[in-house]
Amino acid sequence: MSQTDWTDVKNLAASAPDIRSLFTADADRFTRFSAHGAGILLDYSKTSLTDESLAALLRLAREAGVETKRDAMFTGEIINITEQRAVLHTALRAPANASILVAGRNVVPDVWETLDRFLTFAEAVRGGSIAASDGKAFTDVVNIGIGGSDLGPAMVTGALAPYHDGPHLHFVSNVDSAHLADTLRELDPARTLFIVASKTFTTVETMTNAGSARHWLAKALGEDAVGAHFCAVSTALDKCAAFGIAPDRIFGFWDWVGGRYSVWSSVGLPVAIAIGATNFRAFLAGAREMDEHFRTAPLEQNLPVLLALVGVWHRDGLGYPARAILPYDQRLSRFAAYLQQLDMESNGKRVTREGEPVAHATGPLVFGEPGTNGQHAFYQLIHQGTDVIPCEFYIAAQGHEPELAAHHDLLIANCLAQMQALLLGRTLSEAGGNPHRVFPGNRPSLVTAYEKLDPATMGKLIALYEHRVFTEAALWNINAFDQWGVELGKELATRLLPVVEGKQKAAADSSTAGLVSFLRGSGAAPQPV
Numbered sequence: 001m002s003q004t005d006w007t008d009v010k011n012l013a014a015s016a017p018d019i020r021s022l023f024t025a026d027a028d029r030f031t032r033f034s035a036h037g038a039g040i041l042l043d044y045s046k047t048s049l050t051d052e053s054l055a056a057l058l059r060l061a062r063e064a065g066v067e068t069k070r071d072a073m074f075t076g077e078i079i080n081i082t083e084q085r086a087v088l089h090t091a092l093r094a095p096a097n098a099s100i101l102v103a104g105r106n107v108v109p110d111v112w113e114t115l116d117r118f119l120t121f122a123e124a125v126r127g128g129s130i131a132a133s134d135g136k137a138f139t140d141v142v143n144i145g146i147g148g149s150d151l152g153p154a155m156v157t158g159a160l161a162p163y164h165d166g167p168h169l170h171f172v173s174n175v176d177s178a179h180l181a182d183t184l185r186e187l188d189p190a191r192t193l194f195i196v197a198s199k200t201f202t203t204v205e206t207m208t209n210a211g212s213a214r215h216w217l218a219k220a221l222g223e224d225a226v227g228a229h230f231c232a233v234s235t236a237l238d239k240c241a242a243f244g245i246a247p248d249r250i251f252g253f254w255d256w257v258g259g260r261y262s263v264w265s266s267v268g269l270p271v272a273i274a275i276g277a278t279n280f281r282a283f284l285a286g287a288r289e290m291d292e293h294f295r296t297a298p299l300e301q302n303l304p305v306l307l308a309l310v311g312v313w314h315r316d317g318l319g320y321p322a323r324a325i326l327p328y329d330q331r332l333s334r335f336a337a338y339l340q341q342l343d344m345e346s347n348g349k350r351v352t353r354e355g356e357p358v359a360h361a362t363g364p365l366v367f368g369e370p371g372t373n374g375q376h377a378f379y380q381l382i383h384q385g386t387d388v389i390p391c392e393f394y395i396a397a398q399g400h401e402p403e404l405a406a407h408h409d410l411l412i413a414n415c416l417a418q419m420q421a422l423l424l425g426r427t428l429s430e431a432g433g434n435p436h437r438v439f440p441g442n443r444p445s446l447v448t449a450y451e452k453l454d455p456a457t458m459g460k461l462i463a464l465y466e467h468r469v470f471t472e473a474a475l476w477n478i479n480a481f482d483q484w485g486v487e488l489g490k491e492l493a494t495r496l497l498p499v500v501e502g503k504q505k506a507a508a509d510s511s512t513a514g515l516v517s518f519l520r521g522s523g524a525a526p527q528p529v
C-alpha cells in the first residue's frame with residue numbers, strides 16, 4: 001500500500017470540517033452518506049467524512065487489497081499465517097450446495113452434517129426425548145465456557161429472548177467460584193443439563209468449572225447419572241471423551257473457526273436449545289445474507305467496508321482512542337462485551353502480518369452499554385469530556401412489545417436526541433453564559449438501524465461487525481485471527497499457582513511476593529528468588 005494514500009487520509013483529517021457545517025452545506029447529506037444492505041441501514045452522515053476523504057479511504061482499501069483478501073478468506077486460503085489456518089466462520093453459514101476446500105476437501109458437507117446433529121440434539125432436549133437420568137425432561141441448561149465459548153451464545157440467547165421457548169439457559173464462565181455457586185444454588189441437579197464448551201478443551205477456567213459441576217451433580221445423583229447430564233462442544237473430541245462424555249453427546253467444530261467467530265458452529269448449541277432449530281437456521285441465514293452483501297456489493301455501498309473506513313478515519317486520521325457501542329436495545333446488553341472480544345482480540349495487534357512494527361494505530365478501545373442506561377452513567381464524558389469518542393448506535397424500528405409501543409417511541413427519541421446532542425452541542429450563549437453547561441458538539445456518531453431484532457437480524461449484525469473487523473485488519477495489514485496476547489498471563493498463572501498454594505517459594509518480584517503474603521495471610525512477604 002502506498003504511503004501516499006495514508007498521507008492523503010491523514011492530511012485530510014488534519015483539516016477535517018466541522019460536521020455541522022457539512023449538514024448546512026448539503027441538504028442531501030443523509031442520503032449521500034448512508035447505505036443499505038441486507039435490510040440494514042448504516043447512517044454515517046454524522047461524521048466529518050467528505051466526498052474527498054471517503055474517496056481517499058476507498059483508495060486505501062483498494063490498495064490494501066481488501067477485495068482480494070476478502071475473497072481469500074471466503075475460499076479457504078490460509079490467511080491466519082501465524083497459526084497456519086484457514087479462516088472460515090463464513091463456511092458455517094454457507095449454503096449446502098457451496099464448495100469450500102480446505103486441504104483439498106470440501107468442508108460444507110461436514111458443516112451441514114454437524115449442524116443437523118446438534119440441532120437434532122437441541123430439539124430432543126427441548127422436546128424431552130433427550131432426558132435427565134430419571135427420564136424426565138431438563139428444565140435448565142448450563143453452558144460452561146469462556147471467551148468465544150461463552151460470549152457468543154450468552155449474548156445471542158439474551159438478544160433473542162422473545163424467541164426463547166426452550167429450557168432456561170445459564171452461563172458460567174468465570175473461574176471465580178461465585179459464578180458457579182450462584183448459578184447452581186438456584187438449580188435442581190435432577191433437572192439440569194451441562195454443556196462444556198471449549199474449542200481446545202484445555203482452558204483452565206472451563207475445565208475447573210466443569211470438574212466442579214460434575215462433582216456437584218455426581219454428589220446429588222450418583223456417578224452413573226453424569227453421562228445423561230453432560231454434553232460437550234469442542235474441536236478436541238478425544239479430550240471430551242477423556243472427560244467421560246459419550247460420543248453421541250460430543251459436537252465438534254474445526255480449527256479454522258476462531259473462538260470469537262464460533263457462535264455459528266456447535267458452540268451455538270445453547271442458543272439452539274433456547275430458540276429451536278428453525279430460529280437457529282434463520283440466524284445463520286441472516287449472517288449468510290450479510291456475507292453475500294460483503295462479497296458482492298461495491299465498496300462504496302458495502303456496509304462492513306464503510307463501517308471499517310469510518311473506523312480507520314476516526315482511529316488513524318483523527319486519532320480517537322476508543323469507540324462506544326451503544327445499542328438502544330436492552331436485549332443487546334451483552335453486545336458491547338461480545339464486540340469487545342471480537343474487535344479487541346482480533347485487532348489489538350502491534351506488528352504487521354510480516355512481523356514488523358505497525359506504522360499506524362490499530363484497534364481502538366471498545367466499550368459500551370445499552371441506551372438509555374448508559375446516558376445516566378458515562379455519556380457525561382462522551383458529551384463534555386476532553387476526549388472525542390465516536391459513538392456507534394444500534395436501534396430497531398420496532399420492539400417486540402406492541403402493547404408497550406410508547407416505550408419504543410421514547411427509546412428512539414432518546415437515541416436520536418443523543419446523536420443530535422453530540423452533533424449540535426450547545427454554545428455558551430445558548431447555555432446562558434455558563435461554561436459548565438456548554439457542549440462542544442461536532443462529536444461523531446453513526447447508527448445501524450434495522451426493522452426488528454429477530455434471529456436473522458441478529459445474524460446480520462454480528463456478521464456485519466465480523467467483516468468490519470476483517471476490513472480494518474486488512475487496511476492495517478495485521479492478522480486478525482490469532483490471539484497470542486492472551487498467552488503470557490495464562491502461563492504466568494500456571495507458574496504462580498504453586499506459589500499461591502504455598503507449595504513453592506515466590507519466584508517473582510517483591511510486589512507479587514508481598515501480595516501473595518497478604519492474600520494468603522502468611523505474614524512476612526516471601527522473598528523473591
Ligand SMILES: O=P(O)(O)OC[C@H]1O[C@](O)(CO)[C@@H](O)[C@@H]1O
Pocket residue numbers: 146147148149197198199200201202203206259260345483486
Ligand atoms: O474455547 P476455549 O479453547 O476454551 O477458549 C476460550 C477463549 O480463550 C481464548 O483463547 C482467549 O484466552 C479465546 O480466544 C477463546 O475464545
